[in-house]
Amino acid sequence: MNKISVIGTGYVGLVTGACLSDFGLNVLCMDNDVEKIKKLERGIIPIYEPGLDAVVERNVANCRLAFTTDIKRAVEESDVIFIAVGTPPLEDGSADLKFVEAVARDIGRYMNGYKVVVDKSTVPVGTGQRVKQWVREELLKRGADYEFDVVSNPEFLREGSAVYDFTHPDRVVIGAESERALERMKQVYRVLYLNETPFIETNIETAEMIKYASNAFLAMKITFINEIANLCEKVGADVQDVARGMGRDGRIGPKFLHPGPGYGGSCFPKDTLALVKIGREYGAPITLIEQTVKANEAQKRLMVAKIMEGLGSLVGKQIAVLGLAFKPNTDDMRESPALVILNELANRGARFRVYDPKAMEEAKWRLANLKDRITYCQNEYEAIADCDALVILTEWNQFRSLDLARVKLLLKEPYFFDLRNIYKREQMERAGFYYFGVGQGKNKEWTEGQCQAAAVKE
Numbered sequence: 001m002n003k004i005s006v007i008g009t010g011y012v013g014l015v016t017g018a019c020l021s022d023f024g025l026n027v028l029c030m031d032n033d034v035e036k037i038k039k040l041e042r043g044i045i046p047i048y049e050p051g052l053d054a055v056v057e058r059n060v061a062n063c064r065l066a067f068t069t070d071i072k073r074a075v076e077e078s079d080v081i082f083i084a085v086g087t088p089p090l091e092d093g094s095a096d097l098k099f100v101e102a103v104a105r106d107i108g109r110y111m112n113g114y115k116v117v118v119d120k121s122t123v124p125v126g127t128g129q130r131v132k133q134w135v136r137e138e139l140l141k142r143g144a145d146y147e148f149d150v151v152s153n154p155e156f157l158r159e160g161s162a163v164y165d166f167t168h169p170d171r172v173v174i175g176a177e178s179e180r181a182l183e184r185m186k187q188v189y190r191v192l193y194l195n196e197t198p199f200i201e202t203n204i205e206t207a208e209m210i211k212y213a214s215n216a217f218l219a220m221k222i223t224f225i226n227e228i229a230n231l232c233e234k235v236g237a238d239v240q241d242v243a244r245g246m247g248r249d250g251r252i253g254p255k256f257l258h259p260g261p262g263y264g265g266s267c268f269p270k271d272t273l274a275l276v277k278i279g280r281e282y283g284a285p286i287t288l289i290e291q292t293v294k295a296n297e298a299q300k301r302l303m304v305a306k307i308m309e310g311l312g313s314l315v316g317k318q319i320a321v322l323g324l325a326f327k328p329n330t331d332d333m334r335e336s337p338a339l340v341i342l343n344e345l346a347n348r349g350a351r352f353r354v355y356d357p358k359a360m361e362e363a364k365w366r367l368a369n370l371k372d373r374i375t376y377c378q379n380e381y382e383a384i385a386d387c388d389a390l391v392i393l394t395e396w397n398q399f400r401s402l403d404l405a406r407v408k409l410l411l412k413e414p415y416f417f418d419l420r421n422i423y424k425r426e427q428m429e430r431a432g433f434y435y436f437g438v439g440q441g442k443n444k445e446w447t448e449g450q451c452q453a454a455a456v457k458e
């Protein structure tokens, strides 16, 4: 049976390692972050990902999953080595491959027999060939001549439902150059293969492109509905009904048609930038994605304008912020729209009382520059107390059923900015709020007391 190593034990690496061990394989997860590995050895999961703790726990108990900081051991003891390190953006938008290179070189340094080196990190087209080169260079330095194959096996899991996504993927993409490597990958994913998950077998470059094209397309779909939402506000249409009407068209589909404050997270922002860079480099610009990147930046700022439109001057205003993570069910704040929006509002004089069910620790260092302006609260109602307005930035389920009467009592002024459209305008206006959604018809120009008067009439 194949022994697996996963190098890089972050969101993708830990989920990959844990789920493969749950498929019955022996997996060693390696990371050079000593603290992270120490935590894992003590049974502490360093990230919030629903269901992951149980998968890790049962496979550690069954001795199928272990952790190490020893790269030599991880390479020597495995038949298949997954690279799952980060590929963050460089200043010019291109993907920084220094972590991938470091791992590839380590693999070459410690290789002791045939290995399949699997690139699971999201990397620019052509990286598979570079990985091959880096491994080969290190083997040459040692005068060693082991055979190996490089495979591209991009990951499509979503944070927040990563365990489910890994174990129930829409497809498994395998870019390989030899039958031997392909067969080994099919053994690794045997459980999914037996479950009739579609396998897309391609060359390495195609597999690498599938990942960027998929993420860029989804980012574009979100941006499209955001721009439609902005237009809906001008013409008096309701974007949620528009999305429903569009989504019923089988050629379009209902997913990723939820307008909001712009996409964020660890993938879409960096992958769109990287694809733009690759397109430019090869003289085949992906202009739709260039525009997507710009429109997404503008969307975050438009949310700031929306809040200012409602509140006027922000000097001396205190704003309750519910949700900081880039989406619900994760503690990840990488590229979260909250970062731009809070900074922009703070620049205009606002102070904040904030609450997120999981991202508070991460927020404390990511928003350290605003520490004098932010009060971190224990729950949503504590955050709302005594504020001039409420802004919902992440659609955590618990924010979907707020006690509206209590919210209204707690707020100094009933300004409600629902940047995730989790409430309906009519419902909120009936409840006496000055309500601002995204694309839910024309925003009213409220005058003092109008909303309350409307609520009383109801």
Ligand code: NAD
Binding pocket: 007, 008, 009, 010, 011, 012, 013, 030, 031, 032, 033, 036, 084, 085, 086, 087, 099, 102, 103, 120, 121, 122, 123, 155, 156, 157, 158, 159, 266, 267
């Ligand atoms: P992450 O930052 O959470 O994890 C990366 C890990 O690699 C870190 O723990 C880091 O310490 C470790 N690392 C870095 N250099 C190392 C080295 N030389 N040796 C051992 N460990 C090393 O990143 P992530 O979110 O898991 O993303 C990893 C890759 O997967 C990226 O390319 C990303 O684009 C891609 N991806 C991410 C997601 C997602 O939802 N997060 C989904 C699909 C694909």
